[in-house]
Amino acid sequence: MNAKKLFWILLLLNLLNYIDRQVLYSVFPLLQQDLKLTDLQLGSLASAFMLVYMCCAPLIGFWADRAPRQKLVSASAFVWSAATLLCAAAGNYAGLLAARSFIGVGEAGFTTIAQPFLAEQYPAQKRATVLALFGLALPLGSALGYLLGGMAGQRWGWQAAFLLAGAPGFVLAFLAWTQLQDSAHRHIPAANRPAWRDYRTLLTDKPFLWICLAHAMITFVQGGFSAWMPTYFHRYFDFTVAQAGTVFGAIVVICGAAGTFLGGKLADRLLAKTPKAYFITIFAGILLMLPCAGAALYAPNGTLGVLFISLAVLCIFLPMGPVAAALVALSKPSVRSMAFAFNIFIIHALGDALSPVLIGRASDAWGLKTALLLGCATLLPGLLFTALAARKAAPSN
Template sequence: MTNVKRLFWILFLLNLFNYIDRQVLYSVFPLIQRDLGLSDLQLGTLASVFMLVYMCYAPLVGYFADRTQRQKWIGASALIWSAATLACAAAKNYAGLLFTRGLIGVGEAGFTTIAQPFLAENYPKEKRATILAAFGLALPAGSALGYLLGGLIGQHWGWRAAFMLAGVPGLFLGILALTRLKDQRRLLQPPADKPVAKDYLALLKNKPFLFICLAHAMITFIIGGLSAWMPTYLHRYLEMDVARAGAIFGALVVVCGAAGTYIGGKLADKLLRATPKAYFWVMALALAGLAVPAWTGIQTGNVPLALTCFGLAIVCLFLPTGPIAAAIVASTRAKVHSMAFAVNIFLIHALGDALSPVLVGQASDMWGLKTAVLLCCTAAAPGLAFTWLAARLERRAPETPLP
């Protein structure tokens, strides 16, 4: 196996368990709620505390990752989030669960901030949307496995067992990353090329980059709200037990999410031959295409039709996975790629899924979960506006190198 292929597969597997460990919580929401006597608002807060820690820690990691060998951060981060997932199983009360979920955010922020630029720098620009989309397939696959395994294990052996089994593989992968990955960019970079404060401040003046992040935040808001609450939605309104709701939603995520991720990456790279705005066209298509299937799925009482519509909505939400990452790489300087992704992580979670699970939970307590889910999906409208602004302000072709 070549070094590039080994790099891809180690990062892909880490990303897979990154999402398994993140999403397993949501499939066992009803079990935790019953065991600990929690409200929907408290359940949503369990999701949001992870995101709050995740987004705040990311810029710190980005700063040091731009100056040090990144494989050390990747491996250590995997060990942290895996150990924290195991610790969730030992939590005795709500406060303990809040703390361990926050610690998972520390580990996963350290990985996600670094992994995409680390991978993208090893591939030519004309293939980046595709390879980043392939890497992004771990999101629907890992999320689906989190729902599926969490639901099945939780149904038969309890929610604590689900966390225990989810946390173990990441420990081994973290050690593998520490021993087998090499950051050649750090070894070759002259000290003078290391980023300084003005390079980071330039990110905050880079309008296309900021609007890409804001559009991504709206997509993340929707994904975060649906990821946290759709298994519970299926349980409440379509009369599925916890195991079946987790399995069905997991299947929808892995099949439709993977299809959307793959199609989005391929489509963006093909469109790039015709227009430098290819990444933005795919983002706009995804946001505009979400409305009809989301509305229809929520309004209908027909189970097959509802699941079909939810599947189409998931395809739309995952279409921009590769194009967004490629657009960030293209719109920022190589020396600050880690910090660019850190800023993106901070913004998309501060305005996205750090808010949506708890807001959906609160709206559900007030008006019911159907209305709450529908309101969550309306974030597509500002997302479309931000995409248009990013496309209009970006004057440079994606393949133009940045110093």
């Protein structure tokens, strides 16, 4: 099928994917006031989503390596959109927890399939840039989620934020069903389907495992900041709920998008000079983020806090395109959906399935500033894992 059509449909779906995922965080203060929730309960709403998301990913990845992927993309979008609408209907903590969990089912299906589906349409020398452009949906969608949640929640209540986020997904699910084609997976002979030994080979590949672990450390910090930074602005800088969502949303959309795009372009340019290009870019992003985050959390006022958080967000998004391109390079086409599924499981099991609830628990005990500082410390092993992946990766990768 036409690569541009595939790109735009998947990009729009990915954008909505992150809007629906992140809209929750801007309405944390409203949920806390209305439903009388603790910080631990708020954090568990994010963690429950991630637990379901990461557990469903390998099951869907196994299926996606054997079936036409366009139908799975469409069904996934329908499920997560319906579950987002159910969040608006929830009247208590248990109802919200259940609805958030079902969002995880739908989004696991989409994320497992979309990146390998897209990567197969482009040559290696363009992949980091294309996957970085696709990855722009993370900062853009997250920002729109914060903006939508903060503004709609402040004006009409938190239920309206979920309704506005969930409704467009049904239109995109229909477009995916009718417009996408997957000729590569239409009829796969049994002899060409991946065997269990192929998956064992993937899981014992050290560079693949190291880069997944490095990605997990990045995801831990991204998840913690996504969940708690609007609340940090609200508590420490006296921003209103709408202001906190708007400011952090603007930071993520501008700096996150810039970091994602720059990381992809830099990696593709470096690839002409060294096969370690993806790993170098990932390492640089992690290393630069640490001092910026520390300066932001110790900032004496909101102006400096916003400035340094902006720099931290730009740096932590630099690895996004290179990580995806590295996963493609380190996996065979026959197991690529499962490779991304394994990565999803690892990064969320050790990353943002844990960080919102752990930071929430630490915040209840020691305050949110200390909790976020402790969260940033997980980037230190991320540097080590990236270096190990670069050292072990074969030159051809």
